[in-house]
Amino acid sequence: MPTPKLGVCYYPEHWPEARWALDARMMRAAGLSLVRIGEFAWSRLEPRPGEFDFGWLDRAIATLGEAGLGIVLGTPTATPPRWMLERHPDMLAVDAEGRPRKFGSRRHYCFAHEGYRAEAARIAGLLGERYGRNPHVVAWQIDNEYGCHDTVVSYSDAAARGFRRWLAARYGDVSRLDEAWGNVFWSMEYTAFEEIDPPNLTVTEANPAHTLDYRRFLSDAVVAFNAAQVAALRPHTDAPLSHNYMGRILSFDHFAVGRDLEIATWDSYPLGFLEDRSDQGEDWRRRFARQGDPDFQAFHHDLYRAVGKGRWWVMEQQPGPVNWAPHNPAPLPGMVALWTWEAIAHGAEAVCYFRWRQVPFAQEQMHAGLLRPDAAPAPGLAEARAVADALDDLPETGTAPVGLVVDYQASWVWETERQGAECDYFRLVFDVYRALRCAGLSVDILPPTTRDLSAHALVLAPGLAIWPEPLREALAAHDGIAIAGPRTGAKTDAFRIPEALPPQMPGVDARVTRIETLRDDCPVALAEGGAFRFWREFVEGDAPVLEACADGEPALVGTRERAYLAGWPDDIALDRIVRRAAGAAGLATLALPDGLRVRDRGSVRFVMNYSAEPVSLDGVVPGATGTLPPAGTLRLPRA
Amino acid sequence: MPTPKLGVCYYPEHWPEARWALDARMMRAAGLSLVRIGEFAWSRLEPRPGEFDFGWLDRAIATLGEAGLGIVLGTPTATPPRWMLERHPDMLAVDAEGRPRKFGSRRHYCFAHEGYRAEAARIAGLLGERYGRNPHVVAWQIDNEYGCHDTVVSYSDAAARGFRRWLAARYGDVSRLDEAWGNVFWSMEYTAFEEIDPPNLTVTEANPAHTLDYRRFLSDAVVAFNAAQVAALRPHTDAPLSHNYMGRILSFDHFAVGRDLEIATWDSYPLGFLEDRSDQGEDWRRRFARQGDPDFQAFHHDLYRAVGKGRWWVMEQQPGPVNWAPHNPAPLPGMVALWTWEAIAHGAEAVCYFRWRQVPFAQEQMHAGLLRPDAAPAPGLAEARAVADALDDLPETGTAPVGLVVDYQASWVWETERQGAECDYFRLVFDVYRALRCAGLSVDILPPTTRDLSAHALVLAPGLAIWPEPLREALAAHDGIAIAGPRTGAKTDAFRIPEALPPQMPGVDARVTRIETLRDDCPVALAEGGAFRFWREFVEGDAPVLEACADGEPALVGTRERAYLAGWPDDIALDRIVRRAAGAAGLATLALPDGLRVRDRGSVRFVMNYSAEPVSLDGVVPGATGTLPPAGTLRLPRA
């Protein structure tokens, strides 16, 4: 694998043309070799419908490219110009309360609007025609941050029409839909697809089957929107196509979008995400306020490596304070470098910082760049430079010993039928991920379509509410260690409880006869310590009991190789379960002090200190000695 | 009184016809003798307008009836089919923010919509015609859970039109309305009824007189909706008519609906209600998470006995975890039986469980039944069976020594003019009820129309913000002990402060000159211990001071027989006040340990342990010895 690259996001349209060449030289001097441009520039490329101005972009690409930078060119479809609304007045997304989400910022479109989808393909095709063979263009980015600002779930008329077509295609006859959804329940039966609305503003909750199908339809709309641009670009270019995903967005199936693209990238904002998207308590958030959650980025690195089928980048790396979280502190010195190394440890081909220079106007003027608004270096620049200086060839990322299955549809099921206030699929999966990482284990995230698990000695599949049939078969065939549950196989594809009861896990004779959800202050103790919290199942069957609750009910059943977990373990229980399973799989675990994390890449082990205190490595990480300072990173040969 | 019966809610339309007979036999084997059916089945009875299919219902009634089950037949008007919206596009309720509450779940109608009201009467009449003389049909249920999902308060155009007619009928001339409401206050005067809108979306709060009249109109709409079905059914049947009310729904006058029906029933979900509808703090909710509030069901049993004029059932009894509260734990083993006994102790003629078999599809698939989805017994079944086995003849319920007045209109006054954030009528009344119950006293709830209090040695009338004139006279004539207040008589019928100041309580020379509301951390201490919280009045007059605040202001004034309470007592103060009044009334009180409760039914005393710990009865309940286990119930002859 070639040496990882560093890059940066740049907006030539924001700065005088005379400045471009200097900026390009400074980028190169900082050790950057990639620059992403163009993804918000539609109003400058097509100021009026059909009236184009590509000249400035030609020159920007030439200037940057000739300075030695590889260009990542974005399609500008996340920011349709104001005139687009004259052509498609009904293109706006509509929120759950029925209000159109208006022009004036970005992402003001409904994925299901076919007219806008065609416009997006049109501009993508024009860019492809013009720049598809440009030697400076090394990759493409389609649109920007699908789903950001909660833009997948829309209740527009366009979405309603699309949903009805989607349903008609899926069910053929509306009576089959009625049967599948169980619409007899509250006389909700339909006599024509035209009668079916999106499931918002109902008096009480809509039929969960209705909601789940709507979520599937919306996800499919994202896939189709992306595919339309892929189809428009592909004839014109051999450069890889990509999209930059976000953190903790579960509203569409990223694996499905990823199948149409060569590279997955994502936008990594550790401090913003800790403030804005964490389930952890106040004390945790205080302790990591300047470092970010030590596992959140790692999780997404592994996730998007899977989405990208091995090829992935960080497209936007936080370089200093951001502007959009409830609080926006400065990173602890060294964290920009640490975050970059963490990405590289997980196999990133490239890490690009967002953005080159802090813009002094409009919405993100308080978002740091590598340069300050006055073009002087901001603190992040030196850290990027330091990483660039230290970069060299690294081993292939290879396969991690642990596989963790992540399934977007499962998240929709949990959201649709939460049953307990805290019961969130991402939270569960991330709890498991954190336990693995705290044990020093490197993880591969596996899509639900995985058919072969043989590469992973230990596989975990928490919360997989609807079985993907191939995965169930793969689990049955797996000769490593596997743990599924809770809530695995809880629903059929039609959002019904399976007749034979869940989990229907191969090799585990267990039936979940009922479940309960728990207040945070009402955990159910486990006999060996720790507890189930939030979610707990009652299990029957002949499967041996591996762990029990203090009240005698089974907690973990099955065999050492194939076990079903009947609840949501707290940190203490998860730690025990994960270490025991790793031991059974022949994997060594570490006892890492607070804030210390490791990630293996081939023969290299990266050690990172996310705490704000120095940490002694003696006796902690084999082969390492001495003290790692706050925000410190270390590379070791793996023992 | 005959032996109480047990029953269950069943949905033949959800299951294969071939299964019905087996289910019926199993019900009988479980000791059940009643089955409620049909209340959500409109789309199966009339799949298209005017196109009927009664055959399946004929067969279901026959199958169940022939197995020995008495049928409670529901009118399906809580779930109008989708085609109804084509006929009445404006029938939907509209929420306070002006959004129609759409099809896709249930209760999607505005009570004030006359077109839909006629449709409801039409289907009720057709069912009456067909099944009114069916020997298996032992009772009728009209609609389902009026007011559930906040469906009484609607701001639809139909409601606006109805409100104007209602106002015209009430006031005759709009100038009388202006005068009554005091519309001069902010130039709010009208010149025609047509100018008057529902009181939502005003810039700041609407005139409280406007709001109160709207609440009265909405309540009347519920009464009229119900009465239309009563009128349609009555000619066809001699079986009693009922409706199943819910817990802590104050949005319509249940007594007024109840006057048109023979039986009141209600749906008792102790764990859901604790999570969803309790004012108690976190610690209380944790302690009773698996038992439910020990007084909430008891209160509603007594309430609906009054609404039913003595005849009442539990129509839906929680049998296991539900699906709709923020957390849905499993009941402590034994609680399903305890809940059933508590209902019987309060005089229930029948207790029906909801539902027979957990349905594996649609909205309530996570709601437990007596059977699991796979038709195996769920834990509740054995508890129901155990109650059935122990049932025998019980004495008449008789009259309780304590009367507690409950008035729905008072709740609307408190809601309309809250004055302090925590000041809620139900909370106040329920605080008083809990104090009575903790003292071991059995309670009759009295409607505000009560004209004779002589049956009750002690009468309490807290928070009765508008005096019902007959009750005021009854209080004057009462020769037992009576306590009213706080806020009694605070408003005239037109929502004005009475000219002579409140409370205008017969026999108590006291005037409330002003009131204040209090932060929860700013209680006003009482001289004898405890405090007023939330609400406190300043009283003048010649009435003797029975209790004073620590600052010297009167707290309880009047005589031993007739007293006015000038604030909202905390638990300590309420306990003292209630015990002292009971003593004056010649009633013995008990010192019950935490979670223990008693209820007397004629010559029988029921003792119930709501705590999760065993409780010693020695010296606690006269005649009882030993220990009552968690969820334990005991029957004693009354001392």
Add this chain to the structure above:
Amino acid sequence: MPTPKLGVCYYPEHWPEARWALDARMMRAAGLSLVRIGEFAWSRLEPRPGEFDFGWLDRAIATLGEAGLGIVLGTPTATPPRWMLERHPDMLAVDAEGRPRKFGSRRHYCFAHEGYRAEAARIAGLLGERYGRNPHVVAWQIDNEYGCHDTVVSYSDAAARGFRRWLAARYGDVSRLDEAWGNVFWSMEYTAFEEIDPPNLTVTEANPAHTLDYRRFLSDAVVAFNAAQVAALRPHTDAPLSHNYMGRILSFDHFAVGRDLEIATWDSYPLGFLEDRSDQGEDWRRRFARQGDPDFQAFHHDLYRAVGKGRWWVMEQQPGPVNWAPHNPAPLPGMVALWTWEAIAHGAEAVCYFRWRQVPFAQEQMHAGLLRPDAAPAPGLAEARAVADALDDLPETGTAPVGLVVDYQASWVWETERQGAECDYFRLVFDVYRALRCAGLSVDILPPTTRDLSAHALVLAPGLAIWPEPLREALAAHDGIAIAGPRTGAKTDAFRIPEALPPQMPGVDARVTRIETLRDDCPVALAEGGAFRFWREFVEGDAPVLEACADGEPALVGTRERAYLAGWPDDIALDRIVRRAAGAAGLATLALPDGLRVRDRGSVRFVMNYSAEPVSLDGVVPGATGTLPPAGTLRLPRA
């Protein structure tokens, strides 16, 4: 300066005409000499469009005036009658979610609606014609409480149209607007002013330049609305014109409105404001629940003295419990007098109580008056009488030694780009004000248009996010002590970061290179004690460092005379900074115990005890000895 006057708000239209004369005599007997009337009486003055009834008002003015009361006559434009909506159906304000704010309370108009603006001027002119030379009318009040109930920010069509015109006038060409706002950022460029909407319901935040211009436009609409009535009244009267502002309303530029009026008045509700509008924690709110925040009224007294260019009143003084806060306790005995004295200490020409008699109907029936609803004296009356008895000539208010700059536009900037959840301009300014007052310093509030600071030995200008050019020059010329920051000059007039970086403070060579915002539990310690909280800046430049953070970063830079503060100090740090600066300015400070406050008026010092405990004055206030009881007030000659 003449002896301050006391007065009261009265509504003759609420009471029988036969009662007026008695009320007037009672007012006089209570020591009151002013009465405000008429401001909500439009429906009685013009019951139908063009149909007038001034007779009752003629008689009311005569009755009150002949009793010796000076009349303050209000224009009734805060309460347009119902018929106005027939003439102007689109006059309602529209909230941020797009819902019209309906008739049924008050303030149901959009300031930007030109039709209603003309109607308001029309009724004002008619009143002016009729009463402008009436000898009893000593002053006018225009409308009532602009901005109360959040009524400035409206998204109506009328506002949208007005905004476009306002923008066209400001920018001339839309391309200049695009350039100024930086609309290139997300392809937000416009090609015509007609394309521009108000900045609500955008997918994510709108361009802050867009939002700020909208806020300016809305504020200008208030100014224009007021000016239209001024223009209508002015030809008819020589009596001073006033408006009664509210507490903590920042949505329009009060200084700009004030420029068109002779007197500023405000409505002082200490207990309501503490409950409803305080940033202080629960413990503080509990301790002052019956006294109100000890600094909130003082701040507004000083603010409105500035808005009134020296002439100001309290138009509505809370006399007992109010009805509109989350909790509405009674004031501690003595507080009504203390609040009155506090106002007089700050130079109030008059203090009027709201209201004379508690009204027994409509929205404010639970709002105390000086009389109870039954016309008996309420507790406030005696306290007002006691103040009246003690009133005599007082020295001129004079100039306070400390100047504190307050700028409404700065508040809009902070709201538009909050950056940290707690970062609110009022909170910052009020923190500074409290620190000054706790040090015993009297304060003048200075508008941002101030051009000469020479009267103030110490000037503070916190949070002035956009420099008013004349003030910057005045600061440069000032030969006293001045401290600005944080966030001073952070933005240009076009809401951009200045090219040369903030603060561009004359005489201080410092550049804010970046900022961060902080969780409440993540303060940044200062080397000398205390900390920065919420907001912290990083500063470069040659300015000497006067205080540093514990991490070595500059915290206060510049010289003793001219310093820039690079963060939001907590109470400990603010106390030190303020006392040190006062010392440098030659001002003596006091060490006041909890709840004690002083205010100097010329040669007289007022001492007030806001705590609920007696406070010893020995050694605390020079020249004072003994103990001040709770709610006690003392007048001393200044040392």
